[in-house]
Amino acid sequence: MTTDHPRVLALANQKGGVGKTTTAINLGTALAAIGEEVLIVDLDPQGNASTGLGIDRKARDVSTYDVLVGDARLDEALVETVVPRLTVAPSTLDNLGVELEIAREGDRAFRLRHAIKAHTERALADTTGTMKRFTYILVDCPPSLNLLTVNAMSAANSILVPLQCEFFALEGLSQLLQTVEQVKRSLNPDLTIHGIVLTMYDSRNNLSGQVVSDVRSHMGETVYETIIPRNVRVSEAPSYGKPALLYDLKCSGSQAYLKLASEIIQRERRLRAANAA
Template identity: 85%
Template sequence: MAHLPELPRVLALANQKGGVGKTTTAINLGTALAAIGEEVLIVDLDPQGNASTGLGIDRKSRKISTYDVLVGDARLHEALVETAVPRLTVAPSTLDNLGVELEIASSNDRAFRLRKAIADHAELVARDVAGRHKHFTYVLIDCPPSLNLLTINALSASHSILVPLQCEFFALEGLSQLLSTVEQVRRGLNPELTIHGIVLTMYDGRNNLSAQVVQDVRTHMGDTVYETVIPRNVRVSEAPSYGKPALLYDLKCSGSQAYLKLASEIIQRERRFRAVAA
C-alpha cells in the first residue's frame, strides 16, 4: 500500500486473546493522541462494540456501523460519530459484524474492504475544498479477539500493528501465534505491515509474576516492547461504565498517565520510522 501524504497512519490493535486490555488501550490511546493534538479515528471492528460503548456511543446512535461500510452499504464518512473528546471520532460497531464473514466471503476483495474505505475517505478529504470532512492523522482499529476476516481486514488496511499483552503466565504463548499471522498477512496481503510495538498491560507491581513476564517479553522481543507499561488500575476499569475514557474520568490516575506516556512514545517512534523511510 502506497504511503500517500494524505493517508493517516493506520494502527491495528490486535491480539487473538480476549481480556488483554485491547479495547481499553484503543480508547485511551486514542484519547491521549487527541489530547496532544492529533486528529484520531477509532474504527471499532469488534462485534461486541465495547470501544463504541466506552466512548459513550449508545446503541441507538449506531444507525450506520462498520458493518455497513464493510458490506458496501455505506461509505466510511457516513458511519462516523463524534465523541465527547475533542479531535476523537469513532466508527462504531454493532452485533451485525458477526455476519460480515458470510456476507463478503465470496468477494475477491474481501480482505481489502477496510483498506479501500480508509483510502476512499482520504481521497474525499483531498477533494473537499469546503472542509466538511475530517483529515485524520491516526486511525486506530480495535480488532475482535479472534483471527477472523474482520481482523484480516484490519491488518490488510494497517501500516503497523500494536499488540497489547497482559502481564500473565501465557502471554508469550499467545504472542507467537499472532506474530505468525502477521507474517502470513505480510507475505500474502500487505507487504508493508510492521510491528509498531508491544504494550504490556495490567501490570501489578505487587505481583512477582508481572515483573517476570515483563522481563521475559523484553528478553524475547527487545526494542519492540514499549518502555511504557500500563498498570492494573481500578479507575481505568471503572471508566467504561460511565461511557468515558479514563483520561476524562480521572486524568491523574496512574492508568491515564501511563496512556499519555504511551502516546508520546508512539509519536517518537513514528518520527524515527519516518526518518528511516526518508
C-alpha cells in the same frame, strides 16, 4: 503528525481480556489530547470501544458492518465523541455476520483498506473543510484471527499488540506474529509490528515483573518502554461512557496512556526519518 495520509494502527491479539479496547480508547484520547485528529474504527462485534466512548447502541444507525459489506461509506458511519478531535466508527453485533456476507468476494480482505483510502481521497479533495482529515486511525480488532482482523491488518501500516502481564502472556503471541507474516506475504507487504504494549501490570505481583522480563528478553526493542498498570479508575471509566483520561486524568493508568502516546509519536518520527534517509 504532518502527512496527507493517516497512519493506521491495528490493535490486535487473539486473546481476550488483554486490554485491546481499553488501549484503543485511551490511546486514541491521549493522541487527540496532544493535537492529533484520531479515528477509532471499532471492528469488534461486541462494540465495547463504541460503548466506552459513550456511543449508545441506538445511535449506531450506520456501523462498520455497513461499511464492510459495501452499504455505506466510512464517513457515513462516523460519530463524534465527547473528546475533541476523537471520532469513532461504531460496531454492532451485525459484524458477526460479515464473514458470511463477503466470504465469496474477491476483495473480502481489503474492504476496510478501500474504505479508508476512499475517505482519505475525498477528504484531501474537499475544499469546504467539512470532511475530517485523520492523522491516526486506530482499529480495535475482535479477540480472534478472523476476516475482521485480517481486514484490519490489510488496511494497517502497523500492528500494536496489547499483552497482559500474566503467566500465559507469550502463549499465542507466536500465532499472532505468524498471522502478521502471512498477511504481510499475501496481502500487505508493508505491514510491520509497531510495538507490544504490556498491560495490567501489578507491581505487587512478582509474576508481573517476571512476565515483563520474559517479554523484553524475547521481543527486545519491539516492546514499548511504557507499561500500563492495573488500575481501578481505568476499569471503572467505560461504565460511565468515558475514556479514563476524562474520568480521572491524574490516575496512574491515564498518565501511562499519555506516555504511551508520546512514545508512539516518537517512534513514528524515527520511522519517518529512517525512511527519508
